Amino acid sequence: MTKMLEIRMARCVLYLTESELQRLLSREPDLWKLAIGRGKGIARAKQTRERVTRKVETERRPD
Template identity: 45%
Template sequence: MKYIAIKVTKCVLYLTEQELTSLLAKDRELWTTAIKRGKAFTRAKESQQRGVKK
């Protein structure tokens, strides 16, 4: 079973994907925010990689 490590102040949480998905499903706004943030991080990373290649 794979675990996702989430570092928070003074501890590290280890959750399975199913557990994390279940928690996020209970708060739809948090789910939406997390997806938007993930897309922004991905776009920024790809943009940075394109800038380095030039």
């Protein structure tokens, strides 16, 4: 079975395959660029939060 992507919206849930999503986004190159940039920003923020959490936990540990 093909892996489906779940997209939750206000009043519905969409299920698309990766190729279907790529086809939709290929019609709007600016939207594709925006989505990629947003994804990179979210990934960086998540990585930074995890890094800070690990640092705080390390500093709290008694020697």
